[in-house]
Amino acid sequence: MSDLRLIDPLRSIEYGDYIRHLHWSEDGTHLLIGETAGGIGIVHLNGGATLTRTIAHATELTDVRWLGCDGLVISSGRGSKKGELRCWRIEDGEIRLQWCSSLSGLAAAELLRPAHDGSGFLSAAGRIITWCSLEGTEVSRFEGARAAICDLQWRDIQDSFISVSHLELQIWKQGSSRPARTFNWNGSPLQLSVSPDGRWIASGCRDQTLHVWRTSSGNDFRMSGFPGQVRALRWSPDGSQLLAAGGEAITSWDFTRATPAGQQPRVIGGHIGTIVDIGFRPASPRQFATIGTDGCWMLWSLDSIALRPMVIGTSAAESQATCMAWHPSGNSIAVGFDTGELALWELPADLRSDFRRTHPSDDH
Amino acid sequence: MSENTSRIPLTILTGFLGSGKTTLLNRILAEHHGQRIAIIENEFGEIGIDSGLILSSEEEIHEMNNGCICCTVRGDLIRILGRLLQRRDKFDRIIIETTGLADPAPVVQTFLADDEMKATYQVDGVVTVVDSRHLSLHIEDSDECQEQIAFADLILLNKVDLVAESDLPALEGRIRAINGAARILRTTQCNIPIQNVIDVGGFDLQRALRTRPAFLDPEYPFEWSGSYALPAGVHALRLEEGPDPALSIAILAQTELTNSEVLKLRERAMILFSDEPIAMAPGSTLIPSPCHFSLELSKNGPKEFLLEIPADGRYTLFLQHHPSEFQMQLHTSSGTTLEPEDSHEFNPGHEHDSTVSSVGIAVSGIVSRPIFNFWISNLVRSRGADLFRMKGVLNVEPTEGGSSSKVVFHGVHMIVESLPEVDWLDHEERTNQLVFIGRNLDRAELNEGFRACLTSA
Numbered sequence: 001m002s003d004l005r006l007i008d009p010l011r012s013i014e015y016g017d018y019i020r021h022l023h024w025s026e027d028g029t030h031l032l033i034g035e036t037a038g039g040i041g042i043v044h045l046n047g048g049a050t051l052t053r054t055i056a057h058a059t060e061l062t063d064v065r066w067l068g069c070d071g072l073v074i075s076s077g078r079g080s081k082k083g084e085l086r087c088w089r090i091e092d093g094e095i096r097l098q099w100c101s102s103l104s105g106l107a108a109a110e111l112l113r114p115a116h117d118g119s120g121f122l123s124a125a126g127r128i129i130t131w132c133s134l135e136g137t138e139v140s141r142f143e144g145a146r147a148a149i150c151d152l153q154w155r156d157i158q159d160s161f162i163s164v165s166h167l168e169l170q171i172w173k174q175g176s177s178r179p180a181r182t183f184n185w186n187g188s189p190l191q192l193s194v195s196p197d198g199r200w201i202a203s204g205c206r207d208q209t210l211h212v213w214r215t216s217s218g219n220d221f222r223m224s225g226f227p228g229q230v231r232a233l234r235w236s237p238d239g240s241q242l243l244a245a246g247g248e249a250i251t252s253w254d255f256t257r258a259t260p261a262g263q264q265p266r267v268i269g270g271h272i273g274t275i276v277d278i279g280f281r282p283a284s285p286r287q288f289a290t291i292g293t294d295g296c297w298m299l300w301s302l303d304s305i306a307l308r309p310m311v312i313g314t315s316a317a318e319s320q321a322t323c324m325a326w327h328p329s330g331n332s333i334a335v336g337f338d339t340g341e342l343a344l345w346e347l348p349a350d351l352r353s354d355f356r357r358t359h360p361s362d363d364h
Numbered sequence: 365m366s367e368n369t370s371r372i373p374l375t376i377l378t379g380f381l382g383s384g385k386t387t388l389l390n391r392i393l394a395e396h397h398g399q400r401i402a403i404i405e406n407e408f409g410e411i412g413i414d415s416g417l418i419l420s421s422e423e424e425i426h427e428m429n430n431g432c433i434c435c436t437v438r439g440d441l442i443r444i445l446g447r448l449l450q451r452r453d454k455f456d457r458i459i460i461e462t463t464g465l466a467d468p469a470p471v472v473q474t475f476l477a478d479d480e481m482k483a484t485y486q487v488d489g490v491v492t493v494v495d496s497r498h499l500s501l502h503i504e505d506s507d508e509c510q511e512q513i514a515f516a517d518l519i520l521l522n523k524v525d526l527v528a529e530s531d532l533p534a535l536e537g538r539i540r541a542i543n544g545a546a547r548i549l550r551t552t553q554c555n556i557p558i559q560n561v562i563d564v565g566g567f568d569l570q571r572a573l574r575t576r577p578a579f580l581d582p583e584y585p586f587e588w589s590g591s592y593a594l595p596a597g598v599h600a601l602r603l604e605e606g607p608d609p610a611l612s613i614a615i616l617a618q619t620e621l622t623n624s625e626v627l628k629l630r631e632r633a634m635i636l637f638s639d640e641p642i643a644m645a646p647g648s649t650l651i652p653s654p655c656h657f658s659l660e661l662s663k664n665g666p667k668e669f670l671l672e673i674p675a676d677g678r679y680t681l682f683l684q685h686h687p688s689e690f691q692m693q694l695h696t697s698s699g700t701t702l703e704p705e706d707s708h709e710f711n712p713g714h715e716h717d718s719t720v721s722s723v724g725i726a727v728s729g730i731v732s733r734p735i736f737n738f739w740i741s742n743l744v745r746s747r748g749a750d751l752f753r754m755k756g757v758l759n760v761e762p763t764e765g766g767s768s769s770k771v772v773f774h775g776v777h778m779i780v781e782s783l784p785e786v787d788w789l790d791h792e793e794r795t796n797q798l799v800f801i802g803r804n805l806d807r808a809e810l811n812e813g814f815r816a817c818l819t820s821a
Contacts, residue, residue, distance in 0.1 A: 061418070322450075
């Protein structure tokens with residue numbers, strides 16, 4: 001186990017508005033920023049760090065993602081009234097509008113999920129999921145959800161994805177407009193996380209519970225006892241652990257056995273504010289970061305999780321961390337704050353690894 | 365770490381299609397009131413709103429997984445309000461506009477049942493815009509119309525210029541039969557000071573009482589009381605023919621002028637009216653006493669009774685009907701007319717046509733917390749589906765000695781929330797005041813149930 005180290009950010013950027021989304025480009029040269037008020041920004045790492053901002057949507061931004069690896073960005077939000085999708089090209093830190101479209105008869109999309117192969121993207125607006133081309137054309141529509149879709153995730157199987165609403169968990173295949181499977185329930189989901197092998201699907205809920213389904217049968221487990229809404233949720237890359245947080249502590253569920261039912265999870269404290277996200281370090285599947293409303297990010301190892309974090313970084317201002325993104329190298333991390341501060345930390349030299357891509361970024 | 369300590373005020377705006385909601389919203393946005401307002405409107409709103417931070421939302425109702433069978437919340441609002449939290453420095457308050465057919469319950473329950481919403485937003489009030497011309501068409505047949513009135517803290521009786529002024533009292537009476545606690549304001553094109561709309565203070569019972577002091581009265585068996593300063597002696601009580609051949613009356617000496625004394629007198633009179641009356645023919649002598657008389661008024665022409673007052677003092681007469689219906693007059697032996705120094709009109713029982721109504725309870729005494737909790741829990745469990753809104757101020761027993769405390773509570777259907785108890789202010793009257801608004805309410809049952817929660821009178 002490494003000694004606990006407090007490290008200062010390599011760079012702090014005063015972005016100026018609540019930062020809701022952070023995503024690195026696959027080559028790690030650009031950091032994409034989304035703000036709920038409608039703006040998007042790009043930090044271009046070109047020796048220094050150049051920030052460019054633009055108003056993407058006049059009223060509200062609901063989601064923003066990189067679209068493939070050619071410098072395209074897709075954003076969804078509301079203009080003066082209607083919902084709209086917009087595509088942007090990022091070149092040398094500049095943001096240029098490529099196209100704008102609205103999906104016929106649909107409200108504003110709240111979720112965007114680009115395909116891993118960059119061939120298009122899914123968008124969810126209310127109860128409707130749409131598969132769109134890179135040009136923003138609606139290719140197919142998926143209907144069958146009885147309630148608004150709260151989260152949407154691709155499975156590792158490229159043509160399959162999963163949605164969750166208050167009334168059902170649904171598994172879809174791209175070739176069919178109807179769900180392949182529907183598991184009915186009644187819950188208040190915040191997000192989805194699918195285990196790497198696809199056997200389990202987990203959802204953190206507003207009612208302070210964690211819900212897990214076995215994909216093959218639809219059998220589900222309800223894990224209660226969280227002190228707050230379960231906002232942070234992540235599977236370890238090897239699928240052995242499901243990490244969840246509904247308060248200041250990380251709860252780790254062991255999924256190496258046939259079923260997690262009846263087991264006591266490990267509960268690990270460290271933050272003094274609610275944990276809002278968990279992200280595994282690229283290329284280091286046993287290490288993960290957490291961010292919290294205490295303004296800290298912490299690096300942990302699954303091998304030493306019972307003890308203490310390895311590295312702690314703290315906001316310069318008194319801010320609450322809102323989102324984070326690991327650099328694809330796994331050697332640095334970007335954290336956004338509610339006050340508009342954006343900070344980049346670099347791991348200590350002995351923890352760094354060579355920048356090599358192993359699998360798509362997991363910076364959901 | 366930054367802390368968001370103050371809750372964001374939020375107004376819920378309801379009303380049928382064409383009632384004037386959008387006109388009101390545009391007025392709110394156009395007026396220079398110094399507040400930045402975010403508006404959440406229906407995805408398919410009536411017409412466009414001119415400017416401002418407008419977010420649209422498609423109604424998405426779902427059940428809360430909390431074991432409460434009738435607790436539904438608006439998932440769309442939770443999501444959109446969650447996002448608004450990320451830009452809370454850009455607005456001061458929020459208005460949520462609902463469709464004419466929307467059920468207000470899930471909207472209000474969203475801010476009671478969801479911890480994050482409850483911690484972040486403060487429902488200032490429910491404002492319902494009513495079209496005066498079409499109220500009669502909807503009020504009896506439309507559950508949605510009744511529920512929107514039932515949930516309101518403020519009702520804008522709009523388009524009054526299109527209705528004869530003489531018809532307005534009857535319209536207001538129909539609204540009050542459903543919701544006796546809401547304030548009613550008459551408007552034309554929703555033209556009222558915006559502060560009246562965005563600063564409703566939804567759960568301010570005191571204001572409801574100031575607006576209509578009689579509302580919280582129970583359904584007393586008498587319609588009127590008058591408090592007289594009477595000299596010792598024998599006075600004449602004269603009455604003409606009236607709607608009934610007899611009139612019940614109780615005469616009680618009043619020792620103090622405090623509100624609690626007045627309430628005690630009313631309760632005593634109510635008990636006396638439940639006893640068999642003593643029949644009194646014209647010419648009989650009435651004396652202040654713990655009984656109630658039935659004055660025989662069947663004969664034609666004026667009837668006179670004698671009222672014997674043993675000592676100078678204040679006396680209250682409780683009458684079954686309003687004295688004007690019998691042209692009642694009280695004279696001294698020298699012929700001087702005596703007028704009441706204070707009078708009060710009471711809610712006559714069983715006046716409501718609609719199945720949706722409101723019941724007010726005002727009673728002095730100290731509430732036992734565990735008994736009240738048991739009672740209200742049972743009440744909402746058994747009758748929660750019919751209880752649209754509840755709100756009240758309780759005078760609860762002290763936890764460890766000391767004096768009683770004030771607790772404000774409110775609820776929707778099966779969810780009841782109590783605010784932390786606070787000390788009574790010196791000038792406040794320590795009485796319990798409760799309002800229940802709902803369908804098929806049993807006034808006697810609610811009164812009896814609450815009174816059983818009292819540890820002392």
